[in-house]
Amino acid sequence: MWREALGDEPLKETLHRAQAGWFRPRSWHSWHYRLGLAEVDQVPPLPARNHTI
Secondary structure, eight states: OOHHHHHHHHHHHHHOHHHHHSSSSHHHHHHHTTTTOOOOOOOOOOOOOOOOO
């Protein structure tokens, strides 16, 4: 539904700008595969929270 409504570019941009907590691991991997941004076992790590004080 989102992909048909928005097209791929806004979804790709969302992944590139994603912040910690926006995606669960399963959906993070799934969207990278669906949008052709990663091959199997080549998905970038989820964004992590910065715990600096």
